Amino acid sequence: MFVFVKVIGIAMILTGCTMIGITVSGSFVRRIRELQDIKSFLAICETSMNDIGMHTPEILRQSQAYLKTEVKAFLKSVSNRLQSEYPDSLAKIWKEEIEVHRHKLSLTEQDLRVLADIGSFLGTTGPESQRKLILRITGLLDKHMEDAEALRSKNQKIMLNMGVLGGLVLVLILL
């Protein structure tokens, strides 16, 4: 009976640590996907603003269909708040929603600052200025994506292995 409990315990520790490893290593991929979604959102913004003259709340609503990550949930929250009877400014809503979604997103502090930048200019200037700002932010996102990709290739496997190894070490210590 005691051996059975031990085996179960070891299995649980190993599974738990491996899961932590998978989650941590997965966050590298999620970050890249989220950055890609932000970039896609900006591309939609540029087309919708310049070619169609679509209003920002409509862009926020329609762009959700093309996104898959937590960024979609973030934009949905912003969009919903803009529909209220007396909405705040977009910059304020955007900033507050970043705080709400901060822990669900896999973005770094630097990524979040770029995301916050988007909220501060979106819809507040003329089309030419919006286009230039979108271009600037897209450039920054490209840089962040390169960094994220480098980090992923460097750390993803390490984190996964660390999870498994950490589990094994813990098991050995407990034994």
Added chain:
Amino acid sequence: MFAVKSEYDKTYGSVLRIFPEHIRIPLELLPGNLWKHVNEIRLRAAAPIMVCIQGRYRYLHEFTDKACGPGNTVLQKDLRNVLEMATEHSVYTYQEDIKKGFITVKGGIRIGICGRVHMKNGEIVNIHEISSLNIRISREYPGCAVPLMKYIVDDNGNIANTLIVSPPMCGKTTILRDICRLLSDGYTPGPIPDGVNVGLVDERSEIASCLNGVPQKYVGKKTDILDDCPKVLGMNMIIRCMSPAVVITDEMGSEEDEQAVMNVLNAGVKIIASSHGYSMEDMHIKPGIEKLMKRKVFSRYIVLCNRNGPGTLKEVFDHTGFNRIYG
């Protein structure tokens, strides 16, 4: 004076929505029925908020104990916020209008903009560092032009070429809008119960207040609108493309307008227009109007004033511009 009740509730919501809380709440708290009579709200950076109630300017903080911003003054960021809210967080869609100094937003609200003008190659490309906003609340008073129709349409249904003369804030545009509606939809009892095709050249988007092609103010079922189009070009275009029975336009006065009016008349189309002025004497100093008066183009001159509130009929003159028919 406008006697018919307006649909102020629709406008009320659209206007209040654009203000930050510390301005919206004092506006909501305006006593009694005052809100229904607010024509303008003026926001100037570092100055108190002013409201124009039936032509009289008052400070908003006089009506409420609630502070309307720090020291009852407007901050520059409030102006930015109002513009952002009014444009539904989409300033870029209004850039061309901002260059002209005003925008027309949902609900037919017109916002005049002042600030630092950014020029490029001798042309205005933007207004930034906004210093003041004038929010003009135009309202519909269906039926306000009915007492005037007997001077514009005779018993046989002939429409007279008419010039509405009125000082600012005396309901010139509101009257013109209702004339447009009445001629388009027809009115009973009257000589044109079924209405006629009306071509509306709305140079400053004030009459129909079109937004995305949809008139925010009702101008009649048989009205074709050339929105945001220069009058001279618009008048020539609309007679060719829509063959209206009557063309309606606002703010006439320049020499170029004269030729455009003549083109309208040569096409067998009637014209109803408005012009800024306190009396018929003022019309003589406007080159375009004076030439048209000499040629006896207009059969009726209707002068409005603010004596009993906006839209008060002051005088009506015949084609000579001297013989008074009313007043």
